[in-house]
Amino acid sequence: MRALLVVNPVATTTSLRTREVITHALASDLKLDVATTESRGHARELARLAAQNGETELVIGLGGDGTVNEIVNGLLHQGPDPERLPRLAVVPGGSTNVFARALGLPNHAVEATGVLLDAIESGRERTIGLGLASGVPETDDAGVRPRWFTFCAGLGFDAGVVGRVEQKRELGRRSTHALYVRQVLKQFAKEQHRSRGTIRLEREGHEPVEDLVASIVCNTAPWTYLGNRPVYAAPRASFDTALDVLGLSRLTPLAMSRYGTQLLTSSPERGPRGKHAVTLHDVSDFTLHSQVPLPFQMDGDHLGVRNSVNFTGVRRALRVIA
The missing domain is CATH 3.40.50.10330 (Probable inorganic polyphosphate/atp-NAD kinase; domain 1)
Incomplete structure (x- = not known):
């Protein structure tokens, strides 16, 4: 071969x-x-x-x-x-x-x-699904070139954390889990003044989900790792389905403590939950709009700010050997 x-x-x-x-x-x-x-x-x-x-x-x-x-x-x-x-x-x-x-x-x-x-x-090989993100030309956003992602994307809070980490790495800091935790706290200090979120999730045939402050899109589970500990934002996400979404509409100190604890104690059977958490499973097409430009990331790579992004879950997109 x-x-x-x-x-x-x-x-x-x-x-x-x-x-x-x-x-x-x-x-x-x-x-x-x-x-x-x-x-x-x-x-x-x-x-x-x-x-x-x-x-x-x-x-x-x-x-x-x-x-x-x-x-x-x-x-x-x-x-x-x-x-x-x-x-x-x-x-x-x-x-x-x-x-x-x-x-x-x-x-x-x-x-x-x-x-x-x-x-x-x-x-031994398998054919996996992937996520695809692209900009929405009819908004004020200049658009984003269509780009594939393998395990996650995010608009809002988590993308802001990724951007902060990248800035530190450009200054010579090593990528450690302690560095990520510090940037989470700093991003929270920046965001907690917002009385409501600016993100709206739209999908055909459903009522929009309004006022999200964070939106995490998963193509598989777990979402990430802290050392050897897997973290599940969307436990049912899989390479064999379309996309899963976790949206959070509150980032007060109490909400941050609750959802942070739920993420740290998450498992393949149980992820974040509560009245300010929205979860969607196996969604093929949807759009995230924001009233203000927000940080955007894909597969842990900060891609600047966006007002609007289309997402598509593409099943059986690529063969992998593992």
Whole structure:
């Protein structure tokens, strides 16, 4: 099998030696081409070319969730076509690796490589669904280029946290869970003055959901991890269904304490709940509008601010090996 290994050389949890060991292991079983990313967006371009050349059967991402997101968007540049496009595989190298772990891979690059090689040898693969987000041209928003996401997106509070973390990382701070917790508290201090949310969720055939302050869109569960602890914003979300949504309409200190505790103690059977929590399961198409521009994130990547975003859950979009 001819494969392309896309390596992020600044992935958080892999060293040069580890990457060399992984490359050698993969090359022993595959006709392996190796490409190292040089800038933001490079992984997307490498995957796009691999999808077009007609020879590459598998693209492997060695990096974090951001690298995986770029590869997926490169592979699906012309849209989903699971039978034609190369398969996707992931070796986790980031700080959290939600997508790889949601596929059942170990959160250790060398161990995950062993699992991946076993899956290739046994022909173990699955076809998963993905999320697609695009701007709404009739609003004042300039729009957002359609973009695929693998595990989550968010408009509002959680995207603001992601943006704060990225700012700290650009200043040289390491991506740690303690850093995320501090930014959650700072974003809460900024947001708690709002008397009501500005987000409206619309979907055809249903009454709109008004006054949300946070909206989390999930394509799988868990939503994220704190260390080894999985956090479930939408426990029923799955790669085999469309999208799930958790919306919160209150961020007072009491509400923050309640929903924060519910997230930290969440499980595959039970997520956040209460009169200020809205949950939707297996939703194929919907739109989030905001009266004011709000932070927007996809797969943990801050994408600026948006007034309006369309979401589509696309079933059976891409083949993965895991």
